[in-house]
Amino acid sequence: MDIRNFQITDLDDVLRIQFQSFDDPYPVGILLELFNRGAGFLVAQVGRSVVGYVIFWIKDGSGHIIAIAVDERFRSxxxxxxxxxxxxxxxxxxxxxxxKLEVRKSNISARKFYLKKGFxxxxxxxxxxxxxEDGIIMQYTISNN
Incomplete structure (x- = not known):
């Protein structure tokens, strides 16, 4: 598996993964706007297939995880x-x-994942x-020592 920067040719795979993963996925225009405005946008690739992605933003002195998802066939x-x-x-x-990030109250598996990661x-x-639906704001503070 390789983690690399998103390329526009990855868009169809990212859309497929987000439609598998979210009830309310981002419209393609929002994804392209994030990419064009310089958001961090990484994909995980296995062979020739994109199997996951993360989008993040740095603003006002903190990082923000906008979205993270993995193809259902490659979870766990x-x-x-x-x-x-x-x-x-x-x-x-x-x-x-x-x-920081936001997560749906009902997304118990994601909440457990983030807690395990230190959020x-x-x-x-x-x-x-x-x-x-209610949301939960989660935060991870990185020790710089």
């Missing part, structure tokens, strides 16, 4: 963990030591998502 293979680790590594290279729940947001 540590690909999501490796993508998240690489995103955090790149955020640290910018002297940023706080990473803490810092805020509960009622009706955060467009369908009215």
């Amino acid at each position: 293979m540590q690909i999501g963990s490796m993508l998240l680790d690489k995103a955090i590594e790149l955020i640290i290279q910018n002297d940023i030591f706080t990473v 803490k729940q810092v805020k509960y947001c009622k009706k955060y998502y467009s369908d009215g």
Whole structure:
């Protein structure tokens, strides 16, 4: 498996993965806007296939994980963990030591994954998502010693 920067030719695979993974996926225009504005956008590749991705942003002194997803056929293979680790590594290279993300209250497996990776729940947001579901803000603080 290789983790590399997203290329526009990866878009169809990213769209396929996000439609597998999210009830309310980002429209293609938003994904392209993030890419064009310089968001961190990494993909995991196995053979010739893109099997996962992570999108992150650095703003106002903190990193923000916008989206992370893995093809359902490749889950439980540590690909999501490796993508998240690489995103955090790149955020640290910018002297940023706080990473935040949002997760749906109902997404128990993702919440457990983030807790295992060292994130803490810092805020509960009622009706955060467009369908009215509550969200949880999670934060990871990187020790710089």
